[in-house]
Amino acid sequence: MRKLFITGTDTDVGKTEVATLLLKAMAQVGLETAAMKPIAAGCENGPDGQLLNSDALKLQAAATLQLPYEKVNPFAFAEPIAPHIAAMMSRSYSEKPSGEQFLGTTGLNVSQLLKHWQNLAALDADVLLTEGAGGWQLPINALEDMPSFVQRANMDVVVVVGMRLGCLNHALLTIAAIQALGLKVAGWVANQVSSNIMPYYSENIATLRSRINAPLLAEVPYFAEAQRDEAQREWLQKQNWLSQLALA
Numbered sequence: 001m002r003k004l005f006i007t008g009t010d011t012d013v014g015k016t017e018v019a020t021l022l023l024k025a026m027a028q029v030g031l032e033t034a035a036m037k038p039i040a041a042g043c044e045n046g047p048d049g050q051l052l053n054s055d056a057l058k059l060q061a062a063a064t065l066q067l068p069y070e071k072v073n074p075f076a077f078a079e080p081i082a083p084h085i086a087a088m089m090s091r092s093y094s095e096k097p098s099g100e101q102f103l104g105t106t107g108l109n110v111s112q113l114l115k116h117w118q119n120l121a122a123l124d125a126d127v128l129l130t131e132g133a134g135g136w137q138l139p140i141n142a143l144e145d146m147p148s149f150v151q152r153a154n155m156d157v158v159v160v161v162g163m164r165l166g167c168l169n170h171a172l173l174t175i176a177a178i179q180a181l182g183l184k185v186a187g188w189v190a191n192q193v194s195s196n197i198m199p200y201y202s203e204n205i206a207t208l209r210s211r212i213n214a215p216l217l218a219e220v221p222y223f224a225e226a227q228r229d230e231a232q233r234e235w236l237q238k239q240n241w242l243s244q245l246a247l248a
């Protein structure tokens with residue numbers, strides 16, 4: 001089983017967009033996939049009152065293994081804020097903890113994340129794809145960050161770079177932090193996050209290519225709403241990212 005973790009240079013850079021495109025590409029070549037968004041902040045109430053996150057729903061729908069929502073997204077919080085703060089805010093306190101005290105009350109920890117992830121890993125699909133939340137160095141409690149979970153699970157990491165001004169610093173810091181933990185960067189994806197392509201796009205790509213010691217898996221264009229599905233289908237046919245990931 002291939003275990004991939006999708007991170008990005010920030011929140012809103014296209015991790016879910018790229019993750020669902022990857023899952024669709026994998027399905028097209030007959031791979032069995034499971035997907036997970038272990039922690040999601042920013043949820044709506046479903047019909048039975050269950051908190052549902054749109055990323056988790058997209059991953060659930062794009063994976064070939066049909067899994068119950070709570071297995072895809074075991075930790076769901078209402079507010080669209082940093083997840084460990086959302087986790088703290090979701091609890092009821094007689095007195096809300098002040099200052100840094102709340103960090104001890106998030107209820108999130110690496111061993112719980114690992115337990116839920118291992119349940120999906122045990123299904124032994126060809127690929128288990130896990131989306132992070134926000135950027136790489138995401139705190140989950142007073143002592144632990146998301147990267148410790150990725151390290152314990154020994155996942156390979158795909159970095160989604162939102163192609164906008166500032167991405168050089170964010171991408172290079174992210175890659176350095178992943179590699180410093182001894183984890184493999186399976187590759188990076190340049191994602192156009194706006195209908196206006198950034199100035200000097202190709203020079204920015206060239207700069208990242210020259211400094212990132214991992215393959216550029218794909219350059220994802222901005223898919224306008226109109227005929228989005230069709231444009232994505234056409235685009236997917238031209239990609240060789242699965243062979244770069246040794247999955248095809």
Ligand SMILES: Nc1ncnc2c1ncn2[C@@H]1O[C@H](COP(=O)(O)OP(=O)(O)OP(=O)(O)O)[C@@H](O)[C@H]1O
Pocket residue numbers: 008010011012013014015016017018055132133134135191192193220221222223224
């Ligand atoms: N290549 C693209 N073409 C068109 N829209 C895009 C593209 N990439 C991202 N978007 C849009 O930008 C928004 C943010 O993308 P996405 O939700 O994938 O970000 P994210 O990194 O997963 O964010 P989060 O940190 O909340 O998980 C979404 O509305 C998404 O549809």
Ligand SMILES: C[C@H](N)[C@H](N)CCCCCC(=O)O
Pocket residue numbers: 011012040041042079080081082083133134135138
């Ligand atoms: C709400 C948002 N869309 C994401 N789900 C969470 C982003 C967390 C960012 C935390 C931070 O680095 O400041």
Ligand SMILES: [Mg+2]
Pocket residue numbers: 015016017055131
């Ligand atoms: Mg997302």
